Structures are given as structure tokens and as C-alpha cells.
Amino acid sequence: MTAEKGGWIAIVVSVIAISVSGLELFYSQLRGPNIFLAVGHDVLITKTTSLGPRIGVICSFVNEGARQTIITNATLDVDSPKITLPLGMLGESLGGWEENGGVFKSFPTKYNIAAPIPVKGHDEAAAIFWFIPASSFDFTAGRHQFILRAISQDGAWERHFDLEIAPTDITNIGKSPYADHPISVVEQN
Incomplete structure (x- = not known):
């Protein structure tokens, strides 16, 4: 026994x-690609003269899967006004500063045409997505909900986040077109 x-x-x-x-x-x-998508601390809103605001979202992608995927597109859904913005450009950086003789001088943000973003298995990548509207609209003060959608040949991944746009933000955005105005993300899930 x-x-x-x-x-x-x-x-x-x-x-x-x-x-x-x-x-x-x-x-x-x-295991196939499994992207965890996160949004940075601030979202940049830039007023343009003929279109609605250009929106810059700092993103990071963590692939918890074993296989690589390539992010080929993205969209940004806005709740009010209800609109879906296409990905227009990618940013390498949000500008920066350089020192010359003790004086700091800012240099502008650089933009590129949206190119595919490879995310290897068990790795991460980051990008600054710039969404440009096809028709004019304006934000109003208050809380706004956004859905960022990153799309690849293997699927789509979403991140929901909220911004609280204050009346002073609306005023500042209107006073200085083509200047990037950071608005803090108040919640993301």
C-alpha cells in the first residue's frame, strides 16, 4: 500500500x-501583447487660430505580454463637446531649457508626423501624442472626461482620465494662442 x-x-x-x-x-x-497604458501628470492644451485646441497627452505603454506589438494609431474621445480627435503628431519632447552664460532660454517643442511605436514583449515605450481636431470647438470650464485609445494590429487599449479645467485656464488659453497650457490630470483609470 x-x-x-x-x-x-x-x-x-x-x-x-x-x-x-x-x-x-x-x-x-x-502570451500575446498586453499593453498597460498610462497618462502623464499633465495634459497640454494649445489654442490654434482656425481649429479647436490641440491636445498633447504624455503616454507610457507597458507591455506585460511576451510578444511585441506596434502602436500604429490613437484617438482621443472628449465628453464635452462630444468629439473624437485623431492623432496628428508625435512629440519627442515638450521643449526644454538651455543655459547660456547663466541665462536660461527655452526652446520649442518638436513635432513629428505620427509614426508607429514598437513595444517589445515585457518592455515599455513612451510618446507624446498630439491630437488635432478636424473642426473648431472650445472647452468650457469644469470637469471633462477623456478616453485615450491606442491601436495596434493586435488590438486596442484604453485609458480613461479626467481634467478639471478652471475658468482661469480658459482665459489663459484664449489670451495666448499657440502656447502650451498644462492642465493636471485629476483622475485616471
């Missing part, structure tokens, strides 16, 4: 070991 009991224990341990090995293989080598 002891030999039979020992045989069953060996079988159970073997089944558990094979199951754990199979799960490890799946998560380390076979």
Missing part, C-alpha cells in the same frame, strides 16, 4: 510541476 501511495504522490507532484512549467512558458514566451 505504501508503494501505491508513493506513486500517487509522485504523479500529483509531476502534474503540478508540468502545470507550473506550462504557465511559465505561456507568460514568458507565448
Whole structure:
């Protein structure tokens, strides 16, 4: 009876070991892309003269899957006014500062045509998405909800976030067109 009991224990341990090995293989080598999308601390709103505001969203992509994917497009849904903005440009940086003889001088943001963003398996990437409206609209003061959607050949991933746009923000955006105005993200999920 002891030999039979020992045989069953060996079988159970073997089944558990094979199951754990199979799960490890799946998560380390076979699992498809699984992107976790996050939005930066601030969103930039820039008034343009003929269109609605240009919106810059700092994004990071963490691929928890084993296989690479390539982000090829993105959209931004705005709740009020209800509009979907297409991805227009990518930014390498949000500008910056350089020192010359103790004087700091800002240099402008650089934009590129939207190009694919590869995200390797178990890796991360980041980009600054600039969304440009096709028709004119204005924001009003208050809380606004946004849905950022990143799209690849393997699927789409979303991030919901809220901005609280104050009346002073509306005034400042109107007074200085083509200047980037940071608005803090108050909630994201």
C-alpha cells in the first residue's frame, strides 16, 4: 500500500510541476501583447487660430505580454463637446531649457508626423501624442472626461482620465494662442 501511495504522490507532484512549467512558458514566451497604458501628470492644451485646441497627452505603454506589438494609431474621445480627435503628431519632447552664460532660454517643442511605436514583449515605450481636431470647438470650464485609445494590429487599449479645467485656464488659453497650457490630470483609470 505504501508503494501505491508513493506513486500517487509522485504523479500529483509531476502534474503540478508540468502545470507550473506550462504557465511559465505561456507568460514568458507565448502570451500575446498586453499593453498597460498610462497618462502623464499633465495634459497640454494649445489654442490654434482656425481649429479647436490641440491636445498633447504624455503616454507610457507597458507591455506585460511576451510578444511585441506596434502602436500604429490613437484617438482621443472628449465628453464635452462630444468629439473624437485623431492623432496628428508625435512629440519627442515638450521643449526644454538651455543655459547660456547663466541665462536660461527655452526652446520649442518638436513635432513629428505620427509614426508607429514598437513595444517589445515585457518592455515599455513612451510618446507624446498630439491630437488635432478636424473642426473648431472650445472647452468650457469644469470637469471633462477623456478616453485615450491606442491601436495596434493586435488590438486596442484604453485609458480613461479626467481634467478639471478652471475658468482661469480658459482665459489663459484664449489670451495666448499657440502656447502650451498644462492642465493636471485629476483622475485616471
